[in-house]
Amino acid sequence: MKIVSSITAAVLVVLGLIFIVGSQGMVARLGLGILLFLGAGVMIYLGRMQPQVTKTEVTVKQEIDLTGDVKLEQMTCNNCGATLSKNSVEVKAGAIFIHCEHCGTSYQIEEAPKW
Numbered sequence: 001m002k003i004v005s006s007i008t009a010a011v012l013v014v015l016g017l018i019f020i021v022g023s024q025g026m027v028a029r030l031g032l033g034i035l036l037f038l039g040a041g042v043m044i045y046l047g048r049m050q051p052q053v054t055k056t057e058v059t060v061k062q063e064i065d066l067t068g069d070v071k072l073e074q075m076t077c078n079n080c081g082a083t084l085s086k087n088s089v090e091v092k093a094g095a096i097f098i099h100c101e102h103c104g105t106s107y108q109i110e111e112a113p114k115w
Contacts, residue, residue, distance in 0.1 A: 005047030012040035062091060079105040 019033030075084040075098070082102040090097050096109040 001050055002047045005043045009040040009043035009047070012036045012043065016040065077103060077105060078107060079103050 013036070016033045016036030016039075019029050019036060023029035023033060075089070076082065077084060077098070077100040079100060080103040082100060084098060084100065088099055088101055090099065097106065098109060099106045
């Protein structure tokens, strides 16, 4: 927006100069040249008064609500049987993905119904 307002202000200044220099005593042309200069001043003012963009940090917190009795078990890789660490588990688009650090296999955990 700042670039557009600066270019517009420059065009208005040039047109204002043309009308003022070419007025030759005609009040209407002189008035129009002054109005164009004022418009250029307004465009410069508006270009400088744009709000500054600030970065905001977003923290995503995911909580899982489990039903029934929950027992803590060590997770093992379905491919090689190696124990998985907390760095192996990743949540993408609401689904849980596993990446085994030992064999390099990646897969999604599917929850089977308990009935």
